[in-house]
Amino acid sequence: MKALVYVTLKPSVLDPQGKAIHHSVESLGYKNINDIRQGKFFEIALDPSVSEADARDAVERIAKDVLANPVIEDYRVEISQ
């Protein structure tokens, strides 16, 4: 079983890295780009014996405790087979 965790900065938090990428992209001549924000994601391979409910529960806790900083970041968990 595989879990995907997406971590993004909260919309109210400034993203200087995204701004720098946006600037680079513009200076390379790409127009019509209004904004770029960077996030990270994690592919977690779980033991196939784990049930989907247990997997989601464990991965939600891992996301909150280890992968994201809930003060400034949002996270989203997807479970796939």
Next chain:
Amino acid sequence: MKALVYVTLKPSVLDPQGKAIHHSVESLGYKNINDIRQGKFFEIALDPSVSEADARDAVERIAKDVLANPVIEDYRVEISQ
């Protein structure tokens, strides 16, 4: 229009950051985790006047030229309204 670009290390490339996270998660007592790999993703806000085909074309080029290193990374582009 919004585009999402997902960048992952190719499966053959070692991911020391993912390994470190895996180790931390295990030492916190989470069992049944076989592997963790880290990637990054980008949310690109495009001008609403751009057609979906043009948006996909531009974002594919940006992903290849700026966001990913095609030698060691794979990327995937998703366009959403």
